[in-house]
Amino acid sequence: MSVPGLTRLRGVRGLAALIGATVALALAPAAVAGAAAPPAAHAAAASSARAAAAAASSPITASVTTIDGGVLGKGKNLVASVSVSNTSETAYPAGTVDLWVDPDPLATRSSLSSWLAATDAPDGTSTIGHAAVGALEPGTSTVVTVTVPAANVPFAASATQAVYGIGTTVTLPSATTAIARGSVAWNPGGAATKSSIGVVLPIISPSTGGGLISADDLTTYTAANGVLTRDLDGVAKHSTVAIGIDPMIIASIRVLGNAAPATASDWLARLAALPNDVFSLGFGDADLVGQIQSGIRTPLTPTSLSYALDPKNFTPSPTPVGEAPVTETPAPTGGTTETPTPTPTPTAGAGPVLPTLDELLSWTYTMQGIAWPGDATVVRSDLPALVTAGLTTTIVSGSNTNAPGMQSTPNAVLPFTGGKLAVSDSGLSDAIRDAASAPSDVAWNSAMSKVNAQLLLTSQESADSKNLLVAFDRAWPSSGTQLDRTLDALLGSAWSAPATLPSTLAAPSTSGLSLSDKPEGPARIASIKNLAEDEKAISGFSTVLDDPTTMTGRTRAELLTLLAVSWQDPRNDWAAAVVASRKATSATLDSITILPTENVNLVSAQGSIPFTVSNELKGEAVNIVLSASPSNSRLEIDEDATKHILPESRATVLVPVKAKLGNGQVVLSLRLFSPTGVEIGSPSFVTVDVHADWEGIGALIFGILLVLLFGFGIVRNILRRRKRGSDDVEATDAEAGADPDSAPDAGLPAAPDASPHSSAEKDSERG
Secondary structure (H helix, E strand, O other), X not given: OOOHHHHHHHHXXXXXHHHHHHXXXXXXXXXXXXXXXXXXXXXXXXXXXXXXXXXXXOOEEEEEEEOHHHEEEOOOOEEEEEEEEEOOOOOEOOEEEEEEEOOOOEOOHHHHHHHHHOOOOOOOOEEEEEEEEOOEOOOOEEEEEEEEOHHHXXXXXXXXXXXXXXXXXXXXXXXXXEEEEEEEEEEOOOOOOOEEEEEEEEEOOOOOOOOOOOHHHHHHHOOOOOHHHHHHHHHOOOOOOEEEEOHHHHHHHHOOHHHOOHHHHHHHHHHHHOOOOEEEOOHHXXXXXXXXXXXXXXXOOOOOOHHHOOHHHHOOOXXXXXXXXXXXXXXXXXXXXXXXXXXXXXXXXXXXXXOOHHHHHOOOOOOOOEEOOOOOOOOOOHHHHHHHOOOOEEEEEHHHEOHHHOOOOOOOEEEEOOEEEEEEOHHHHHHHHHHHOOOOHHHHHHHHHHHHHHHHHHHOOOOOOOEEEEEOOOOOOOOHHHHHHHHHXXXXXXXXXXXXXXXXXOOOOOOOOOEOOXXXXXXXXXXXXXXXXXXXXXXXXXXXXXXOHHHHHHHHHHHHHHOEHHHHOOOOOHHHHHHHHHHHHXXXXXXXXXXXXXXXXXXXXXXXXXXXXXXXXXXXXXXXEEEEEEOOOOEEXXXXXXXXXXXXXXXXXXXXXXXXXXXXXXXXXXXXEOOOOOEEEEEEEEEEEEOOHHHHHHHHHHHHHHHHHHHHHHHHHHHHHHHHHHHHHHHHHHHHOOOOOOOOOOOOOOOOOOOOOHHHHHHHHHO
């Protein structure tokens, strides 16, 4: 199949080869003459090589750029800024700065990259300016300005737009040198092919693992020069820039209700008023492909943010004392207006109605289904999972494709089954990122010179306009002014035209462009897997709570923010953040424990053994089930024990037990469970000394003693009564055998008994 652009490119390459061959033939005599050149030429080449070697090992470093973003117009002086730094601990006296230019223009973007990457001074350059550099103290830097009059610029007479390589050589005493290279885009005027440039900018917060942004941080981020304010200041005048929004920022403001900082509420209103195309990055800007590559096939989303809602922050605002409430009637409009913060209507006689998760996250996005992974992290196998999740457009960096090695700059679109890739131009994107975060004017010009040089060379590749995408990274501009200035320079360049993201995605694809697999590192994938396992453990643990979502919602939000793409920046210590998160997870899982118990003596057949359970969770009461398992049959557990334990407190749990026949030691295995059967914490063990037979033996002995006591009493009673009866018989017999005459009352009738019961008692005693 014949592709017009490719055919023309091949024709150009053939013509270039023919011209090159002609030039080679023309230069052949010169080459022969050079072979017979005097030794002075070889000495000069050797001197240049020695200077390059000295520069490579020099403690003095340099960089060079020109003003006006590296663009030089006809009739203007070439003004170069040379930055010189002393990285050593030695002071250097004053020296000189030479500015030189390669008279041959650079032909392609790859030749530009090679030129800028080199650290030597090539042969054939022309020195066009000199300047003095002052003494350099250890660890100091200085900027030297070298001005070349317009008339002295070697290519000033050229009517063709071109990119020229420039360079500088800094020479200090003791043969210390530093060499640096740069470029200048020559624009003598005239028509040029402009590339359509789409721009995507993420609006995110600094890396965090907190799940939501605190009120204090929101105040800082949305202040006059806060990181979030800089973003809005920078895009305010650039409606074609597409914005990827982290919904976590929106939710962080809304969960605060009436307590949200005024600057944060104003910032949210400003964001809603922007005319730009906007799309969601996903909560916390979580790394989608990192999740997929670690085995999470469906990207994670927040489950609940109720843990962050305080009902008192959603009550109606109080009316000032002495003033009647004022009701404003909004003027009718022809369209709908985005409401940055939904205000739920409370039900009469009830507490305030808290916003739902959907209300906290809602936003009017003009574009849907876009995924934006980090640079060079995508593999082909990620794409089906993204499409299944509804993310049919994925923004990838050019370094994740074969674009850098292609002969010409490709368009940004790369279709695949079920969706398309939006491929950002890595060379332009890297330079634009440097410009937006540049700390100085010199640094900004250095970055923009790379941008303009690439745009000019791209315009010369074909008569057809290219559709390119420039993507900012997950950093922040050094100021809103710098971002605005950078976008102005990019979209106002002589070789670019602003374009929206939808129009960029609608452009045709370039034949030969393909995705190159660039998986995330094994250490990061392993960490993501560990974090996912930790969340799973917390999910099970949370079933001890009356409302598990207060814990699972927080854990999921914290996990998503810990997976943010911004953590891939090596300047952010993600490894330390992961360690801190896992340590916090371990502390949570170990917060409910059975306190150590000394050996227990059980001397009854049944009873309850007390154990102390500690709940160290802050603000969360728990419901636990204590299960005990004996190591042998000497002990039987009647049932599990349940307990409701208040936050940061301890409670005694009684485990009912029943001893069986036999004495000895029993090891009880104690385990805590949630009401749903999830095991909590680690098992605990306690030894129980069972002496249940002592109770039976003691009862038997007591019974025998009691019987003996009563038997002894009865026998003693009987013996006492028998003895008393024998004494009475002997007394009666003695009275009957006595002389009747000797009795004083002889012949008189017998007196009646003093007691009516006497005879009965006697009969009883006799019997």
